[in-house]
Amino acid sequence: MLWGYTITIILCALALYIKSEVLGVADLQEKAECADLSNTTWQEFRLQRAKLQIRYLLLTRDNVECAQVFTQESLSKTQPPFYFNASRMSKIIVHGYRAIGSKPSWVMELAQVLLKAEDVNVVIVDWIYGASFAYNLVVERYKEVALQISVLINQLQKRGSKLESFHFIGVSLGAHVAGFVGTLFEGKIGRITALDPAGPMFKRADTFDRLDPSDAKFVDAIHTDSDYFGISIPVGHVDFFLNGGSDQTGCAHSRFASMYSYVICDHMRALHVYISALNGSCALTGLPCTSYEDFLMGQCVDCNVFKGTCPNIGLSENSGITVSPVPKEQKVFLITTSSAPFCAHHILVELEVSPLDKSAEMELTLIKESHKAEKRLRLQTDTTVYRKVLAHPAPLCEIGSITLRNTGARFYRQADIHVRSVCLSQLPRREAPLCVNKFDVRRGAPWSHDFVQVCN
Numbered sequence: 001m002l003w004g005y006t007i008t009i010i011l012c013a014l015a016l017y018i019k020s021e022v023l024g025v026a027d028l029q030e031k032a033e034c035a036d037l038s039n040t041t042w043q044e045f046r047l048q049r050a051k052l053q054i055r056y057l058l059l060t061r062d063n064v065e066c067a068q069v070f071t072q073e074s075l076s077k078t079q080p081p082f083y084f085n086a087s088r089m090s091k092i093i094v095h096g097y098r099a100i101g102s103k104p105s106w107v108m109e110l111a112q113v114l115l116k117a118e119d120v121n122v123v124i125v126d127w128i129y130g131a132s133f134a135y136n137l138v139v140e141r142y143k144e145v146a147l148q149i150s151v152l153i154n155q156l157q158k159r160g161s162k163l164e165s166f167h168f169i170g171v172s173l174g175a176h177v178a179g180f181v182g183t184l185f186e187g188k189i190g191r192i193t194a195l196d197p198a199g200p201m202f203k204r205a206d207t208f209d210r211l212d213p214s215d216a217k218f219v220d221a222i223h224t225d226s227d228y229f230g231i232s233i234p235v236g237h238v239d240f241f242l243n244g245g246s247d248q249t250g251c252a253h254s255r256f257a258s259m260y261s262y263v264i265c266d267h268m269r270a271l272h273v274y275i276s277a278l279n280g281s282c283a284l285t286g287l288p289c290t291s292y293e294d295f296l297m298g299q300c301v302d303c304n305v306f307k308g309t310c311p312n313i314g315l316s317e318n319s320g321i322t323v324s325p326v327p328k329e330q331k332v333f334l335i336t337t338s339s340a341p342f343c344a345h346h347i348l349v350e351l352e353v354s355p356l357d358k359s360a361e362m363e364l365t366l367i368k369e370s371h372k373a374e375k376r377l378r379l380q381t382d383t384t385v386y387r388k389v390l391a392h393p394a395p396l397c398e399i400g401s402i403t404l405r406n407t408g409a410r411f412y413r414q415a416d417i418h419v420r421s422v423c424l425s426q427l428p429r430r431e432a433p434l435c436v437n438k439f440d441v442r443r444g445a446p447w448s449h450d451f452v453q454v455c456n
């Protein structure tokens with residue numbers, strides 16, 4: 001009896017032991033199966049500097065959280081479940097230059113919003129080892145990276161993928177890597193989206209050596225740091241220049257700001273805006289114009305070069321423009337807010353005043369409840385018509401009131417300003433403007449007008 005009891009206890013303990021062991025192994029395997037980007041250390045960097053060691057991480061809706069890793073060599077030997085599905089579109093994410101040991105933290109976030117938006121294969125190109133040299137050495141190697149990726153694309157074509165089903169999303173230097181893959185396939189890949197394509201050493205490069213519209217059926221680019229890390233020239237069919245393309249709102253531009261905000265905040269803004277656009281809460285629409293200055297002065301109010309449809313940042317085909325053939329190197333401009341979801345509405349203000357004796361200053365405010373947008377206007381004696389574009393978080397049809405304040409220097413007396421008309425239009429302009437005519441703006445007494453309107 002006692003013996004049997006002991007045996008029972010031993011058996012139970014054994015069963016528990018086995019169970020926990022098996023679970024432990026299973027846990028371990030599950031973890032080991034989820035791949036992550038390489039993590040370079042100084043030692044490895046010194047040892048491996050001769051090798052590119054490109055790996056690929058695959059994410060699909062069947063393994064959203066748990067990437068599968070493969071290389072060119074291992075692709076032919078992949079065991080099921082291998083989730084790549086050749087009848088679906090593929091998004092190929094290519095990162096750029098890396099500081100040693102730093103993994104691009106945004107990669108998984110981008111992959112996940114892509115999968116949320118579309119049922120695709122997301123392939124992340126991990127070339128962290130190759131990307132972690134000094135910048136000029138990395139630039140020398142980017143074609144080698146592109147060449148290796150092209151071998152992979154050939155392999156995936158053998159599995160049934162079509163060339164036009166590949167959409168490359170390249171960040172910074174990664175945009176030129178994608179461009180060179182496109183060159184190798186003579187522009188037959190579907191699309192390349194460049195997120196602040198790298199500028200240093202590329203601006204004066206031949207189109208063979210940098211991203212250009214001939215690299216894919218459609219190339220769109222988002223520019224946010226074109227005076228520093230990004231490129232200042234258009235490289236796609238449609239090039240979005242955010243806030244003029246160089247300095248972004250909410251990124252500090254003083255030497256006393258944090259390292260991040262001083263060094264790469266502008267450059268990384270393209271990526272954050274793109275991720276936000278894919279997440280789909282609001283439209284980021286650009287207007288074609290020759291320069292940002294002209295855009296801000298209300299010289300560009302429609303999308304007639306695209307036959308009416310304006311391009312949007314995001315995944316819609318040809319950025320939403322339907323004109324054929326698609327224009328090349330078309331600069332489009334938009335103003336964004338300083339944080340996600342970054343969208344703003346462009347409102348054109350047209351002001352006409354009676355001729356002034358002295359130059360004057362006026363402050364204009366558009367108000368929707370707690371949201372205000374302000375613009376200071378300098379009025380000259382030789383001009384009576386002023387046009388300015390300002391950004392507002394609300395569309396024009398939700399603007400509740402407009403205020404004009406007669407400001408200007410205190411030490412000289414600024415006279416009353418006789419306003420002939422002030423008109424507001426939302427851009428791209430589709431409807432007749434909203435106007436208020438004939439009123440005076442006295443010094444010290446702001447003028448204001450309430451709108452009664454509905455959005456349809």
Ligand SMILES: *[C@@H]1O[C@H](CO)[C@@H](O)[C@H](O)[C@H]1NC(C)=O
Pocket residue numbers: 039040041101
């Ligand atoms: C990457 O490597 C560095 C240096 O060895 C280490 O400190 C860090 O924790 C590693 N990060 C990850 C996510 O493994």
Ligand SMILES: *[C@@H]1O[C@H](CO)[C@@H](O)[C@H](O)[C@H]1NC(C)=O
Pocket residue numbers: 085086087088
């Ligand atoms: C591959 O994708 C196609 C199209 O979405 C779908 O019909 C098919 O079932 C998928 N195949 C597998 C094995 O999941």
Ligand SMILES: *[C@@H]1O[C@H](CO)[C@@H](O)[C@H](O)[C@H]1NC(C)=O
Pocket residue numbers: 109113275276279340
């Ligand atoms: C996407 O939108 C959801 C809400 O719709 C939000 O919770 C999430 O943080 C957003 N993700 C990104 C990456 O912007």
